[in-house]
Amino acid sequence: AQSVTQPDIHITVSEGASLELRCNYSYGATPYLFWYVQSPGQGLQLLLKYFSGDTLVQGIKGFEAEFKRSQSSFNLRKPSVHWSDAAEYFCAVAPPGGGSYIPTFGRGTSLIVHP
Amino acid sequence: KAGVTQTPRYLIKTRGQQVTLSCSPISGHRSVSWYQQTPGQGLQFLFEYFSETQRNKGNFPGRFSGRQFSNSRSEMNVSTLELGDSALYLCASSVPTGDNEQFFGPGTRLTVL
Numbered sequence: 001a002q003s004v005t006q007p008d009i010h011i012t013v014s015e016g017a018s019l020e021l022r023c024n025y026s027y028g029a030t031p032y033l034f035w036y037v038q039s040p041g042q043g044l045q046l047l048l049k050y051f052s053g054d055t056l057v058q059g060i061k062g063f064e065a066e067f068k069r070s071q072s073s074f075n076l077r078k079p080s081v082h083w084s085d086a087a088e089y090f091c092a093v094a095p096p097g098g099g100s101y102i103p104t105f106g107r108g109t110s111l112i113v114h115p
Numbered sequence: 116k117a118g119v120t121q122t123p124r125y126l127i128k129t130r131g132q133q134v135t136l137s138c139s140p141i142s143g144h145r146s147v148s149w150y151q152q153t154p155g156q157g158l159q160f161l162f163e164y165f166s167e168t169q170r171n172k173g174n175f176p177g178r179f180s181g182r183q184f185s186n187s188r189s190e191m192n193v194s195t196l197e198l199g200d201s202a203l204y205l206c207a208s209s210v211p212t213g214d215n216e217q218f219f220g221p222g223t224r225l226t227v228l
Contacts, residue, residue, distance in 0.1 A: 043219035
């Protein structure tokens with residue numbers, strides 16, 4: 001079975017600083033990988049996803065993520081954080097190929113942005 | 116295209132009561148999944164419905180049930196509510212033959228007193 005670990009429960013950054021949120025997964029092959037963001041009181045919104053090909057994936061809101069097979073990681077990055085980026089971020093993993101499976105979500109990382 | 120809608124957005128119940136939550140998926144999406152989100156347990160998968168059939172099920176007691184209608188709308192029911200059922204219940208729809216990207220609704224905040 002697949003699993004996802006987000007080692008950081010909270011991360012605090014200053015506005016304008018760079019950001020990296022960590023995600024490690026456990027799966028026998030290369031899975032489908034996702035990053036979602038959740039603003040307070042809202043549902044989850046997809047930031048980006050990786051299936052295959054270029055290991056650097058661009059997403060919405062200026063986010064990107066890099067898949068590293070050797071480290072089983074899919075870390076999310078942003079070069080300059082805005083106050084509106086304060087939210088909960090979830091990494092998710094799913095078996096490749098689509099179909100009748102459910103993604104497994106990490107516990108989430110709460111991003112706090114200081115002015 | 117309209118997103119996933121959930122009703123009601125907020126609900127307050129007392130222990131022992133039952134509750135029904137509703138989810139309307141994105142048009143054309145035939146898979147609907149339900150999740151429970153709490154600060155202590157994070158995002159936990161409840162069940163998934165596809166073509167009116169439960170296709171996947173998480174590790175929740177039988178008090179949690181659901182169904183899906185022919186128009187893909189889904190409902191979940193929780194009977195004999197407990198304090199620990201207080202949570203944000205999220206519904207997500209997807210095109211099951213694709214990459215299974217989940218599109219989430221805003222959730223229903225259930226408070227059990």
